[in-house]
Amino acid sequence: xxxxxxxxxxxxxFKWVGTRPIRPDGVPKVTGRALYGADLKMPGMIYGKVLRxxxxxxxxxxxxxxxxxxxxxxxxxxxxxxxPQQKFDYIGPERVAVNFWHVTRNIxxxxxxxxxxxxxxxxAAISASIAEEAAALIKVEYxxxxxxxxxxEAMADDAPLLFEDMITRGIEPPxxxxxxISKKLEFAIGDIExxxxxxxxxxxxxxxxxxxxxxxIEPHACVAKAEADGQIEIWSSSxxxxxxxALTAQILGARLGDIRVTPAEIGGGFGGKTxxxxxxxxxxxxxxxxxxxxxxxxxxxxxxxxxxxxxxxxSWVKIGVKKDGTITAMDGVYKFQAGAxxxxxxxxxxxxxxxxxxxxxxxxxxxxxxSNRPKAAAYRxxxxxxxxxxxxxxxxxxxxxxxxxxxxxxxxxxxxxxxPTIAGPxxxxxxxxxxxxxxxxxxxxxAPLGPNQGRGVACGYWFNGGGESSATLxxxxxxxxxxxxxxxxxxxxxxxxxxxxxxxxxxxxxxVRAIVADTGSIGYTHVTGGSRVTFATGIAVVTATKSxxxxxxxxxxxxxxxxxxxxxxxxxxAKPAGSNVGEFKPLSLKELAAKAAATGGPITASAGVxxxxxxxxxxxxxxxxxxxxxxxxxTILRAVCAQDVGKAIHPSYVEGQMxxxxxxxxxxxxxxxxxxxxxxxxxxxxxxxxxxPVASDLPMIDTILVEVPNPVHPYGAKGVGExxxxxxxxxxxxxxxxxxxxxxxxxxxxxxxxxxxxxAG
Amino acid sequence: xxxxxxxxxxxxxxxxxxREFEVEAKNLRGVxxxxxxxxxxxxxxxxxxxxxxxxxxxxxxxxxxxxxxxAEVFFIPKIEGG
Numbered sequence: 001x002x003x004x005x006x007x008x009x010x011x012x013x014f015k016w017v018g019t020r021p022i023r024p025d026g027v028p029k030v031t032g033r034a035l036y037g038a039d040l041k042m043p044g045m046i047y048g049k050v051l052r053x054x055x056x057x058x059x060x061x062x063x064x065x066x067x068x069x070x071x072x073x074x075x076x077x078x079x080x081x082x083x084p085q086q087k088f089d090y091i092g093p094e095r096v097a098v099n100f101w102h103v104t105r106n107i108x109x110x111x112x113x114x115x116x117x118x119x120x121x122x123x124a125a126i127s128a129s130i131a132e133e134a135a136a137l138i139k140v141e142y143x144x145x146x147x148x149x150x151x152x153e154a155m156a157d158d159a160p161l162l163f164e165d166m167i168t169r170g171i172e173p174p175x176x177x178x179x180x181i182s183k184k185l186e187f188a189i190g191d192i193e194x195x196x197x198x199x200x201x202x203x204x205x206x207x208x209x210x211x212x213x214x215x216x217i218e219p220h221a222c223v224a225k226a227e228a229d230g231q232i233e234i235w236s237s238s239x240x241x242x243x244x245x246a247l248t249a250q251i252l253g254a255r256l257g258d259i260r261v262t263p264a265e266i267g268g269g270f271g272g273k274t275x276x277x278x279x280x281x282x283x284x285x286x287x288x289x290x291x292x293x294x295x296x297x298x299x300x301x302x303x304x305x306x307x308x309x310x311x312x313x314x315s316w317v318k319i320g321v322k323k324d325g326t327i328t329a330m331d332g333v334y335k336f337q338a339g340a341x342x343x344x345x346x347x348x349x350x351x352x353x354x355x356x357x358x359x360x361x362x363x364x365x366x367x368x369x370x371s372n373r374p375k376a377a378a379y380r381x382x383x384x385x386x387x388x389x390x391x392x393x394x395x396x397x398x399x400x401x402x403x404x405x406x407x408x409x410x411x412x413x414x415x416x417x418x419x420p421t422i423a424g425p426x427x428x429x430x431x432x433x434x435x436x437x438x439x440x441x442x443x444x445x446x447a448p449l450g451p452n453q454g455r456g457v458a459c460g461y462w463f464n465g466g467g468e469s470s471a472t473l474x475x476x477x478x479x480x481x482x483x484x485x486x487x488x489x490x491x492x493x494x495x496x497x498x499x500x501x502x503x504x505x506x507x508x509x510x511x512v513r514a515i516v517a518d519t520g521s522i523g524y525t526h527v528t529g530g531s532r533v534t535f536a537t538g539i540a541v542v543t544a545t546k547s548x549x550x551x552x553x554x555x556x557x558x559x560x561x562x563x564x565x566x567x568x569x570x571x572x573x574a575k576p577a578g579s580n581v582g583e584f585k586p587l588s589l590k591e592l593a594a595k596a597a598a599t600g601g602p603i604t605a606s607a608g609v610x611x612x613x614x615x616x617x618x619x620x621x622x623x624x625x626x627x628x629x630x631x632x633x634x635t636i637l638r639a640v641c642a643q644d645v646g647k648a649i650h651p652s653y654v655e656g657q658m659x660x661x662x663x664x665x666x667x668x669x670x671x672x673x674x675x676x677x678x679x680x681x682x683x684x685x686x687x688x689x690x691x692x693p694v695a696s697d698l699p700m701i702d703t704i705l706v707e708v709p710n711p712v713h714p715y716g717a718k719g720v721g722e723x724x725x726x727x728x729x730x731x732x733x734x735x736x737x738x739x740x741x742x743x744x745x746x747x748x749x750x751x752x753x754x755x756x757x758x759x760a761g
Numbered sequence: 762x763x764x765x766x767x768x769x770x771x772x773x774x775x776x777x778x779x780r781e782f783e784v785e786a787k788n789l790r791g792v793x794x795x796x797x798x799x800x801x802x803x804x805x806x807x808x809x810x811x812x813x814x815x816x817x818x819x820x821x822x823x824x825x826x827x828x829x830x831x832a833e834v835f836f837i838p839k840i841e842g843g
Contacts, residue, residue: 097810097839170770187768347838417817424766425835428817467821612813612820712818 016503017715020652023495024514025265037221037237037264038297045223046075048285048296049131050278051121051138052306053113056147056372056680057160060113060120060140067137068123073130076288077138078122078281080108084253100250102341106375107251107280113142114162114340115372116681117305119277124285124294147372147680151337152314154180154371162340162370182342185366187350187422195329195361199320201401204331207390209729209747210673211312211337213304214379215664215692218267220307221297224282228291230254232283234261239269239488240527244279245519251280262518263488270664271378272308274527304685308377309674310386311336311344317353317390321398325412329361330354334387336368339375344368348383348463351423352726353391355461356410356432356618358419372680378529380661381462381617381722385668385729389747392458392730397743406734407445407457410620411436414459429615431644431708431718432459438704439620439642453626453637456734460726462617464719465530468610470523471540473501473548475603479590481505483544484517486525487537491721492653496534497541499649500715504545506572507589523608531617531719534649535710540609542714547605555599556587613712617723619643621662625735629758632751634670634736636697639728642704646718651705658724659701665728667693673748763832765792771811771838775803789813790824792834811836 028034065077086100104110109118121138125131146160153159159180167174170184196202222236232254238244241261249256266273282296298306313336320329332353336344346366354362364387399406414436419427439445439457449455474482483501487493494514502509525540526532553567556574560567566581567574573586596603624638641658648654671691675683684690709716729747737743742757765782772780776799784795797804807813813822814835820826828834 091809172773186770351837423814423835423837424768425814425819425833425837426817428814463819466819610821610823612815612823612826613818 014503014715016499016509017647017649018651019499020650021495021499021509023492024498025489025494034265036218036267038295040223040235040264042223042293045293045295046124046126046289047128047131048122048124048282048294049128049135050119050281050296050302051135052302053109053116053118053120055113055142055144056116057145057162058113058142059145060109060111061143062141063121064139065121067139068134071130071134071137073126074123074134075126075292076124076285078284078288079120080110082284082288083108083251083280099342103247104251106341107277115374117302117374118340119281119306122281122285124289148180149371149373149676149680151312151335151369151371154369155335155367162372180370181367182338182370183368185347185350186364188363189420189422189424190361192329192331192361192363196320198322198328200323201398202318202320203394203397203401204316204318205394205397205745207315207317207393207745209313209386209389211309211373212379212668212672213309213690214268214270214272216268216270216272219298219300219303220273220278221295222278222282223293223295224279224286225293226283226287226291230258232259234259234279234283235264236261236279237264237266237273239266239273239490239529241488241519242486242524243274243527244276247276248279248283252283260518260520263516266488266490269490270380271382271529274529275308275377277307300687301685304690305682306374308339308375310379310382311338311376313337313386315387315390317394319394319398321402323402325402325404325409327357327359327413330357330359330391332364332387332390334364334366336366336383336386337373337376338368338370339373340370341375342368342370344376345378345383349387352384352461353387354422356415356459357413358415359413360420362422364422373674380664380725381460384460384462385665385726388458388460388726389729389733392727393733393743393745396456396730396734396737407436407440410457410459411440429710431615431706432618434708435618435642435644435706436620438706439622439640442640442702442704444638444640445622449624452629452739453624454735454737454739455622455624456731456736456738457620457622458727458731458734460619460723462531462723462726464535464614464617465532466536466611466614467526467532468608469525469537469540470606470608471537471544472517472522472606473544473604475548475589475593475596477593477596479511479588479593481507481512483512483514483541484522485514485537485541486517486522487533488528489516490528491657492650493528493533493537496649496653497537500538500541501545503715504542505549505589506570523606531721532614534717535614535713535719536609536611538649538715538717539611539713540607543607543609544605547607548603551603551605552589552592555592555595555603558599559587559595560584611712615646615710615718617644617719619723619727621727621731623728623731623735625732625739627736627739627754629740632754632758634732634749634754636666636699638699640702640704641724642706643720643724644706644708644718645720646710646713647707647716648705649715649717654705654720655703657720658703661722661724662701662728663693663698665725666698666732669729669732669747669749671748671750762830763792763828763834765796766833766835768837771836775806776800786828788824788828789822789826792828807836810839812839
């Protein structure tokens with residue numbers, strides 16, 4: 001491995017920030033003692049089981065639960081009738097609008113089952129086997145309807161309709177006929193026709209990508225307990241226990257203050273655990289069973305059949321370029337599968353695909369399309385990799401057409417501060433050009449290649465997130481410090497929060513312990529998603545720590561009998577601000593903690609923040625591949641990932657994020673896809689047949705951490721979790737094209753597709 | 762004065778297609794109030810349905826956000842979550 005950090009002059013050196021201590025959650029995880037969603041056991045706990053539709057599309061004529069209810073050991077049965085009706089309206093927090101009329105129907109089917117695996121009823125019983133037996137006794141009468149899986153087919157005039165009254169939004173005047181197109185979006189800057197007229201070469205191509213799952217190792221699981229007085233307690237594995245609280249409250253018609261959610265350790269999420277499937281059902285089963293705690297967990301097959309993958313897509317992209325490499329115009333049409341309910345990330349695709357480039361004329365149209373598949377959920381930079389595959393492939397075709405190095409073409413057009421974006425705002429942060437330069441400087445970029453080998457490059461962009469976060473610091477009597485936040489730890493955030501607190505306090509990292517607090521013990525915090533935690537929750541931690549520092553100075557002033565302004569905090573000690581204050585021996589955090597009771601009581605501070613100004617994520621990668629012309633198998637020989645990380649708070653975790661994004665991108669590129677049979681049933685709902693990359697499929701992945709700090713964050717951090725999944729699909733397609741002189745435009749680029757391309761002559 | 766810009770879709774729905782405005786405001790609350798005065802109810806739509814970029818910096822639509830003189834304030838739609 002050749003991991004490198006490129007540091008710009010403006011990046012400061014710190015004592016703890018930028019170091020690589022052992023993660024605080026490491027020992028319980030490697031010894032198998034960490035508690036995940038399905039590990040919690042409670043006295044009197046009963047077991048839930050969800051009955052799911054075997055049909056891709058069917059009207060539910062009746063549900064008879066009487067036999068299940070009579071089975072000995074069954075404590076509760078739930079159908080959609082037990083959940084309150086929801087208003088049809090797109091509302092929601094943060095940058096996400098949610099329609100709970102859809103959400104409640106996704107949690108439990110009402111009029112129709114809209115995909116194989118759609119929940120139609122649930123039972124809870126004194127054992128898992130009785131629950132399973134009871135679920136099988138529920139009689140559902142279906143009227144099977146024609147189904148549609150593919151996005152292009154779902155958009156056809158004669159496609160079976162999932163919702164007979166769905167009129168496409170975003171078209172004026174609105175269409176008179178219903179369709180599966182939920183929404184049309186359009187964005188434009190400049191003059192697209194003029195831009196193409198200025199180009200010497202114009203290239204267009206169509207692309208298809210498969211729906212792929214986040215493939216988190218831990219299936220969804222929760223335990224819920226609903227008391228007769230309306231109080232609900234939930235323990236679950238998710239990317240946001242406050243989001244689970246809010247979603248459960250809305251679905252059940254409960255008050256936020258009556259629900260307390262405790263986060264379990266999470267075995268991966270990648271965006272897919274920002275939505276709820278089980279918690280409202282488990283709480284309803286608990287309520288109907290008289291308040292018994294109910295555990296509800298999915299099998300791996302449930303996860304594949306019933307939880308959101310990212311969208312599959314069909315796209316068209318057209319790019320114009322001058323002979324000198326100046327890109328003059330970029331146009332795109334993106335059709336995204338939303339799954340059974342509206343809400344694909346197609347807007348992100350429209351906004352992110354061209355974002356790495358400084359191009360005056362841009363145009364993008366997006367279609368959000370429902371079909372008989374599980375509702376799409378967020379997956380790492382949702383939408384951006386799908387558009388990126390098309391855009392970065394066509395850029396490579398342009399480079400080849402004008403005889404220019406593909407990385408030099410990207411460097412020539414890379415976005416800078418002030419470059420326009422298709423959404424309208426101008427780019428406000430640097431780092432893209434520095435990242436491309438770092439990749440270009442990698443010694444392997446110009447290394448020779450052998451027969452059947454090729455090298456491909458691509459870029460990726462993600463907005464990154466800010467938003468609401470909370471943190472509390474407590475100084476313990478022995479001088480240790482507890483940092484509590486509301487952000488579930490998916491990528492090592494407990495370590496990075498402790499590092500930032502230690503740096504701000506000037507004490508050893510070992511003195512600081514970071515935890516994730518439940519919804520009753522910390523202020524509201526958005527989900528761990530959007531690459532927002534190190535930035536936004538980090539600002540909450542630093543803000544709370546600064547309040548503690550101020551309080552420590554005040555306590556020292558009390559001890560010294562001086563004005564608080566006469567005390568400064570340096571290197572973990574309170575010191576006199578100057579000789580005029582008096583001669584005092586500096587007081588350490590430990591000494592001040594020991595005097596807490598005498599000087600005013602517990603030393604603690606909380607911060608609730610809603611920061612913006614997060615810098616976007618930018619990543620560039622190149623891959624070397626070798627294609628076996630006999631089998632069509634592609635071997636990844638080398639992967640090099642350069643990313644603008646702002647300031648790496650814990651470089652090992654940043655490298656881990658980059659390598660993880662690359663690995664998931666390799667799976668998306670070469671092997672992962674949902675395979676449906678003629679009945680619209682998923683034929684590969686398990687890891688044996690849904691082929692994620694494993695270690696033996698992968699090379700060592702070089703990471704280049706480019707540190708162009710974000711001035712808005714106290715330590716310069718930028719989100720690092722997502723932009724890295726955007727480049728691999730196009731970069732590998734570009735590498736394959738250079739290896740075999742065939743352009744693959746459909747994902748995954750599996751051996752049969754490679755052989756088909758080779759045999760096409 | 763700050764320059765306020767909406768996407769064409771948002772402008773079509775709420776401002777009769779007018780995409781750009783100039784308002785006097787020190788912070789985002791001032792922008793929302795000024796827009797609400799021009800189009801009653803628009804402030805609430807902006808709060809609930811948009812994310813904002815002030816001179817290219819992305820923010821949630823919060824009142825406290827300063828708007829420097831001459832700033833470009835761009836409202837873009839929230840992502841749809843299903």
